[in-house]
Amino acid sequence: xxxxxxxxxxxxxxxxxxxxxxxxxxxxxxxxxxxxxxxxxxxxxxxxxxxxxxxxxxxxxxxxxxxxxxxxxxxxxxxxxxxxxxxxxxxxxxxxxxxxxxxxxxxxxxxxxxxxxxxxxxxxxxxxxxxxxxxxxxxxxxxxxxxxxxxxxxxxxxxxxxxxxxxxxxxxxxxxxxxxxxxxxxxxxxxxxxxxxxxxxxxxxxxxxxxxxxxxxxxxxxxxxxxxxxxxxxxxxxxxxxxxxxxxxxxxxxxxxxxxxxxxxxxxxxxxxxxxxxxxxxxxxxxxxxxxxxxxxxxxxxxxxxxxxxxxxxxxxxxxxxxxxxxxxxxxxxxxxxxxxxxxxxxxxxxxxxxxxxxxxxxxxxxxxxxxxxxxxxxxxxxxx
Amino acid sequence: xxxxxxxxxxxxxxxxxxxxxxxxxxxxxxxxxxxxxxxxxxxxxxxxxxxxxxxxxxxxxxxxxxxxxxxxxxxxxxxxxxxxxxxxxxxxxxxxxxxxxxxxxxxxxxxxxxxxxxxxxxxxxxxxxxxxxx
Numbered sequence: 255x256x257x258x259x260x261x262x263x264x265x266x267x268x269x270x271x272x273x274x275x276x277x278x279x280x281x282x283x284x285x286x287x288x289x290x291x292x293x294x295x296x297x298x299x300x301x302x303x304x305x306x307x308x309x310x311x312x313x314x315x316x317x318x319x320x321x322x323x324x325x326x327x328x329x330x331x332x333x334x335x336x337x338x339x340x341x342x343x344x345x346x347x348x349x350x351x352x353x354x355x356x357x358x359x360x361x362x363x364x365x366x367x368x369x370x371x372x373x374x375x376x377x378x379x380x381x382x383x384x385x386x387x388x389x390x391x392x393x394x395x396x397x398x399x400x401x402x403x404x405x406x407x408x409x410x411x412x413x414x415x416x417x418x419x420x421x422x423x424x425x426x427x428x429x430x431x432x433x434x435x436x437x438x439x440x441x442x443x444x445x446x447x448x449x450x451x452x453x454x455x456x457x458x459x460x461x462x463x464x465x466x467x468x469x470x471x472x473x474x475x476x477x478x479x480x481x482x483x484x485x486x487x488x489x490x491x492x493x494x495x496x497x498x499x500x501x502x503x504x505x506x507x508x509x510x511x512x513x514x515x516x517x518x519x520x521x522x523x524x525x526x527x528x529x530x531x532x533x534x535x536x537x538x539x540x541x542x543x544x545x546x547x548x549x550x551x552x553x554x555x556x557x558x559x560x561x562x563x564x565x566x567x568x569x570x571x572x573x574x575x576x577x578x579x580x581x582x583x584x585x586x587x588x589x590x591x592x593x594x595x596x597x598x599x600x601x602x603x604x605x606x607x608x609x610x611x612x613x614x615x616x617x618x619x620x621x622x623x624x625x626x627x628x629x630x631x632x633x634x635x636x637x638x639x
Numbered sequence: 640x641x642x643x644x645x646x647x648x649x650x651x652x653x654x655x656x657x658x659x660x661x662x663x664x665x666x667x668x669x670x671x672x673x674x675x676x677x678x679x680x681x682x683x684x685x686x687x688x689x690x691x692x693x694x695x696x697x698x699x700x701x702x703x704x705x706x707x708x709x710x711x712x713x714x715x716x717x718x719x720x721x722x723x724x725x726x727x728x729x730x731x732x733x734x735x736x737x738x739x740x741x742x743x744x745x746x747x748x749x750x751x752x753x754x755x756x757x758x759x760x761x762x763x764x765x766x767x768x769x770x771x772x773x
Contacts, residue, residue, distance in 0.1 A: 325772070381707050381708055390670065391730060392676070394764070396703065396713070398703060398705070398707055398754075400703075400705070402730075405700070405719075408699045408700060408701060409699040454702070455703075455704055456701040456702070456718070457702040501676075505720060505729060506676075506718065510698075562714060
């Protein structure tokens with residue numbers, strides 16, 4: 255099996271991008287990634303497109319074909335396939351692209367994610383986001399995705415596993431980091447009191463516990479072409495990518511405040527990369543809801559994870575930098591894109607080009623993208639040789 | 640707008656809380672399944688329908704303030720995870736009470752209610768909701 259490198263990355267700004275359509279966002283990110291990699295469309299063997307709910311947000315399916323078409327590469331007839339795995343679509347597409355290159359079938363692949371969420375009113379967007387739950391046995395009865403996250407939070411606190419502050423702190427960390435990232439949806443700093451006292455969405459969770467509805471696209475060029483890797487000024491290696499799944503619904507799990515899929519995909523990714531947790535210098539976790547971040551932290555760091563929320567460990571200039579991009583919470587959460595922006599951020603950081611929020615000399619990033627609340631989990635380790 | 644069979648198909652399970660019990664390991668599942676996730680292929684053909692009592696207690700709950708379009712008229716409403724007397728967990732609304740009365744451990748029983756309507760001309764859909772047992 256061959257080593258796979260990230261040669262180029264590109265992203266749009268995330269946010270409420272009224273002037274941009276889905277196809278424009280996707281082309282922008284893809285073109286930036288190709289130019290960053292210093293390659294031409296003729297060098298691309300395949301395109302993998304991540305998108306969660308284009309059919310509902312903008313009435314468009316066959317999104318990968320559309321992206322290839324409007325990126326001007328259709329005359330080359332390269333395969334363009336969309337990957338959907340709820341909000342883990344980005345991570346899942348990255349994994350499929352990685353495996354395709356690693357297998358030897360393709361040498362150079364573009365993997366991009368796009369979501370255009372603000373073309374529908376926010377209530378409709380919330381309904382579409384709820385599509386990752388069980389339509390027959392959860393949403394039918396009025397459950398929203400945030401309400402499911404709230405059920406986890408309430409039970410976790412009830413069992414004495416954590417206090418409100420132990421998860422309310424994550425949006426504060428993400429906003430701090432996003433304030434230093436120019437492509438962020440939000441660039442304002444917030445305090446823990448702001449999170450706890452904001453207007454409730456599904457108690458105990460407030461608007462600040464939820465990642466926003468965002469538009470945005472991100473893309474990467476990955477390759478195992480020796481010549482291109484040699485010519486690249488700073489190739490970054492994908493050391494492993496692994497996925498795992500759990501029951502779709504919370505009501506079918508034995509413990510609702512655990513993400514067993516996260517534990518499994520993380521363990522497998524570390525094993526495949528031949529690394530232990532101590533060798534991971536920074537983390538991008540799926541902070542769609544603050545409580546989801548805490549559960550992921552507990553799965554990765556064990557009980558010590560809760561104590562770490564009480565100090566400064568997770569800031570960019572500390573021991574275990576977490577969501578230095580600004581996370582889904584503050585950099586933005588265009589569903590299918592989010593897992594790919596995590597990889598873009600890791601690449602920028604590993605190149606030492608993340609500006610003000612630069613983590614000091616990182617060698618390995620663990621990025622973790624999730625579909626629903628622990629249903630699909632994709633862990634990818636990106637690092638320097 | 641959906642066609643009638645989409646809801647009619649599940650009405651038996653939703654009206655009377657009918658789950659399925661695995662004839663191999665004896666575990667009761669709700670919602671109903673055709674394959675037991677523990678016994679897998681050993682359970683094929685061995686799943687039997689079984690009606691639950693409707694009695695249970697609240698395992699976790701939330702008060703929803705920002706609801707789905709079809710539930711907008713009901714906010715704030717309570718969504719709970721209920722542990723049924725027979726074992727399975729069920730996701731549903733707690734009604735006929737103020738949110739302040741709902742606690743973890745509160746005993747509830749299922750009741751048949753109108754759950755939602757797809758617009759003015761859509762099908763009226765019924766199913767279970769839960770009320771506090773007094």
